[in-house]
Amino acid sequence: MPTALSPLPLQPPVRWTKPTHANTHGGKTYKPTHPDLFRVEFSASSGGGDEEEYSSRLVASRDFGPDERITKLTNISLAPEKAYSSVQFGTGPRDHLELNSDLLFMNHSCNPTAEIHLPSHRPEEWEVRARSSSTQGIKEGEAITFFYPSTEWDMAQGFDCSCGATNCLGKIQGAKYLSVAQLEERGYVNEHILKLKEAQEANGNTNGQ
């Protein structure tokens, strides 16, 4: 059970199918979910199914200032299980949501341009913001990325990071495997991750939950 009385629907309010290079005829029939804000740039190799390579990305359709809200999370649903596509919003095993929009294409970066804010028990305030500690904000055409361990404790699917940042951590598996210093130097970290980190440290081990 979710740790909070979860207000999240089991199905998204608006049906959404992940667009791919293949199912949009090379992007030609792709309809952005938030056209004024951001759009997906498809990688020709992201054909779906077993050939999926997860190499598409989300780019800004306009400039965003530092700490500016990019969008609220509006079409979310409770994830049936933790997955590569889900975002963790609490400390419990069922506290994972599906974004059901182009936001799914936000890649991870160890030097991200954006942040996902998920204040506990206040889903009406859940949103994506341009990184608060950036001086530049996000420029039109730039990738919108976030630091996955700022929401994820122990990811369903870890990967070797290709963000190219000078402070790249290499293997990304979730906050469970990082120190508080490593987390905090990369910007905003959600409350549920800090709570899990505290519990892990109180237990005097790195196993966490």
Ligand SMILES: C[S@@+](CC[C@H](N)C(=O)[O-])C[C@H]1O[C@@H](n2cnc3c(N)ncnc32)[C@H](O)[C@@H]1O
């Ligand atoms: C929610 S998807 C993000 C969208 C994905 N790029 C796509 O085309 O479907 C998460 C997956 O994208 C890939 N990914 C995201 N950020 C990455 C990064 N910095 N380095 C390598 N792979 C990344 C990983 O395969 C990860 O499991």
